[in-house]
Amino acid sequence: MKLRVEVVALDCLMVRLFDEISEANMPWMLAASENLRAAFGEHLIDLVPSYTTLMVHYDLIVLNPAQARELIAQALIDLSPNTRTGGQCHVLPVWYDLSVGPELSLLSQRSGLAVEEVIRRHSGREYQVFALGFAPGFAFMGLVEEVLAAPRLNTPRKKVAAGSVGIAERQTAAYPVVSPGGWNLIGRTPAKLFDRERDGYSLMQPGDTVRFEAVSHAEFIHLGGDDTPLEAQV
Amino acid sequence: MSRLSIEASTPLCLLQDAGRFGVRHLGVTQGGGLDWRSMSWANWLLGNDLHAPVIEITLGGFAVVAEEDCVLALAGADLGACVNGETLAPWRSFRLQKGQRLQFTQPLLGARAYLAAPGGFDAPSVLGSRSTVVREELGGLDGRGRALAKGAQLSYAGSALLLLRELPAEQRPDFSDASPLDLVLGAQIGEFSGQSLFDAFNSVWTLDSRADRMGIRLLGTALQYQGKPMISEGIPLGAVQVPPDGQPIVLLNDRQTIGGYPRLGALTPLALARLAQCLPGAKVRLRPVVQEVAHREQVEYLKRF
Numbered sequence: 291m292k293l294r295v296e297v298v299a300l301d302c303l304m305v306r307l308f309d310e311i312s313e314a315n316m317p318w319m320l321a322a323s324e325n326l327r328a329a330f331g332e333h334l335i336d337l338v339p340s341y342t343t344l345m346v347h348y349d350l351i352v353l354n355p356a357q358a359r360e361l362i363a364q365a366l367i368d369l370s371p372n373t374r375t376g377g378q379c380h381v382l383p384v385w386y387d388l389s390v391g392p393e394l395s396l397l398s399q400r401s402g403l404a405v406e407e408v409i410r411r412h413s414g415r416e417y418q419v420f421a422l423g424f425a426p427g428f429a430f431m432g433l434v435e436e437v438l439a440a441p442r443l444n445t446p447r448k449k450v451a452a453g454s455v456g457i458a459e460r461q462t463a464a465y466p467v468v469s470p471g472g473w474n475l476i477g478r479t480p481a482k483l484f485d486r487e488r489d490g491y492s493l494m495q496p497g498d499t500v501r502f503e504a505v506s507h508a509e510f511i512h513l514g515g516d517d518t519p520l521e522a523q524v
Numbered sequence: 525m526s527r528l529s530i531e532a533s534t535p536l537c538l539l540q541d542a543g544r545f546g547v548r549h550l551g552v553t554q555g556g557g558l559d560w561r562s563m564s565w566a567n568w569l570l571g572n573d574l575h576a577p578v579i580e581i582t583l584g585g586f587a588v589v590a591e592e593d594c595v596l597a598l599a600g601a602d603l604g605a606c607v608n609g610e611t612l613a614p615w616r617s618f619r620l621q622k623g624q625r626l627q628f629t630q631p632l633l634g635a636r637a638y639l640a641a642p643g644g645f646d647a648p649s650v651l652g653s654r655s656t657v658v659r660e661e662l663g664g665l666d667g668r669g670r671a672l673a674k675g676a677q678l679s680y681a682g683s684a685l686l687l688l689r690e691l692p693a694e695q696r697p698d699f700s701d702a703s704p705l706d707l708v709l710g711a712q713i714g715e716f717s718g719q720s721l722f723d724a725f726n727s728v729w730t731l732d733s734r735a736d737r738m739g740i741r742l743l744g745t746a747l748q749y750q751g752k753p754m755i756s757e758g759i760p761l762g763a764v765q766v767p768p769d770g771q772p773i774v775l776l777n778d779r780q781t782i783g784g785y786p787r788l789g790a791l792t793p794l795a796l797a798r799l800a801q802c803l804p805g806a807k808v809r810l811r812p813v814v815q816e817v818a819h820r821e822q823v824e825y826l827k828r829f
Contacts, residue, residue: 296711299760299790300818304711311755336548338758340782345758347548350822355815422551423756423782426660430756467661484550486650486662492550 291318293369295362301335301350303358305366308342313418313433315342317371320497324372329365339496340421341430377419377497382464384413384455384502385510386477389519393440393474397457401437411435412476413502417462419494427466427484429494434462446472451520453478455502462502466492477502480515526677527641528588531625535671536582539645539664542575544653548781554761555655555663556777558737558800559636560793561697561825562600566640568829569597569617569689572682576644577654579672581637587627588678590620595684596641599691601634601699601801615691617684634699634801643682657778659738695828699801704811707764708818710789715751716766723747724788725810729772733804737778740799742808746770749786756784762791764810774799792818794825 296304307322308315322344326337333352338345348358386409388394398405417431424430439460447470450456454465456473465471466483479502483493494500511517540563543556557563557580564574579586584603597617598605605612605628612618612626614637620626628637647654648667656664656671664670665678716724723745732741747770759765763775765785774791775783791799792813802808 297708297789297815298710298758298787299762300708300792300815300822302758302760302790304757335545336554338548338781340757341755343755343757345760347758347760350819351826354819421756421782422549424551424780426547426550426552426662428551469659490550491547491552491651496549 293366295359297355298345302345302347303355303362305344305346305362306342307344311341311420311432316418316420316497317373318369319344320377321369321372322366323496325365325369326362329361340423377495377499379416379499379501380494381501381503382479382481383505383509383513384477384479385507385515385517386412386504387507390451390454390478390517391476392520393456394476397438397440397474397476400440403437408438408476409504411438412457412462413504415501417500419496419498419500420461421496422492422494425466425469427492427494429463429483429492429500431462431500433460436460440474442472443474446470447520450475451478451516451518453480453483453515455479475520478510478515478517480510480513526591526679527594528678529591530587530672530674530676530678531589532585532587532627533672533674533676534583534585535658537586537672538580538656539577539647539654539672540580540656541577541644541654543655543777544651544657544662547651548758551781552651552662553657553660553779553781554777555653555657557638558777559600559638559797561797562636562801563638564829565615565691565695566597566599566638567644569599569691570595570640570642570682571685572640572642572644574829576640577647579639579645581628581639582635584628584630586672587625589625590622592622594620594641595688596620596626596639598637598639600637602632603637604629604632605637615696617688619688631803635803636800641678641680641682642684643680646679646681659778697797697801699798701798704809705795705799706792706813706818707789707795707810708792708815709812710763710787712749712751712754712786713788715749715786716788717748717750720747724772725812728807728809731802731804731806731808735804737776739773739775739779742772742774744771747772747788751786754784754786756782759783760790762793762796764788764791776800793822
């Protein structure tokens, strides 16, 4: 790890911890996050974690850039990885089906695996939440097995149903609300991923772990899922 | 209690406050009035908290009728406002008597006007803010992120100052100011070609019509990034990102929270306030500024309120 602090805006600094996306980054990212929140306290306006960086947005009325840099330096002295299982582990039920996950067949063709095997491999692994972005509660998770990796669609769909589960390169995610999107869709979860009434709002937070569990159509409906096929939603 | 009734509106007329903070790590965007400076002056004219919810009217097409006597304030663009046909210039508080109609017609100078009410317009706080973000279905009058619509009722809880105020001329932002927009240099600045750096700060950029509350595209000489592809990272307000086609995009209040395009840096808040008042086709220039200098200038400006 070679730590750098970079200017990104008048009142924002970027703390860069790594150069590559890796599951091994997470314990360090979590520890740095925790220390930075403690060091800035109420003068922190937002802390935006991503795969390898933490963007610190601080109160410019209280802190000048030099003071903010000093706080960051102090917060990250003797940083040690947070190996406690701090994050939550979520199990997301998924109804894997071509009607809601049309790219199941594409992934099957690309990998040479049967559709059932694609499902088994996607749901047979525990993923880390690297970052949230794109939309409220949209969690970028990974890494999926190399054999399941696939580039985003050339033409993004104008409308992707809420709960849609997809793959892009070696990442996987679920769409919290209806939105445009270019990920390869393989199924749908009935889980409510973002809820303004919930404490913490987002089901998943950076540092959490997630496992997908294949459920039948009946279970999906029982759990409140909407099985409207993608085409019918347009 | 309803005080005003909306008679005309457009999808660009939105309830806004200073924005939504403390939730960006969940993918929730910042939101908030694009020209924070005019928004703050509108609130200042009424003795409000500077961050109280106001109505951001972009380009015009908005009209309200008073259901009782009101004192309101108007700041920002001159959108041809009139009260029962009489011209109403911005940068002042004014009375709107029961039955009178306040109407915004078309942009005469600037692009966005801010209408404030005593104590701020009423709306539920959603994730700590009233700012409307249509895409995220957050904020606004009903909390569901909808633009202001014809037929909606507006209320406010504050009581009006007795005296009407006008912002002294020397305090009013000059929307015809053509000086360059200050840009705090970012970490990837050295990864652009030398020619591109020269072009970035020496050529004239034209505001594209592809502009919304997420970002404004600048048209001009294509800039060349020579660095490695980036991994997505947090995007600050005003970031000037350069996608592969080389045409920079200034990212505004409703931008996505993380993204992977290289950046020249970020416009200062004062530059953003000016940009928010520019119409498509306007010409702008960029000027590099160091973080410390920009910070001092911002703190200095905030002392005016």
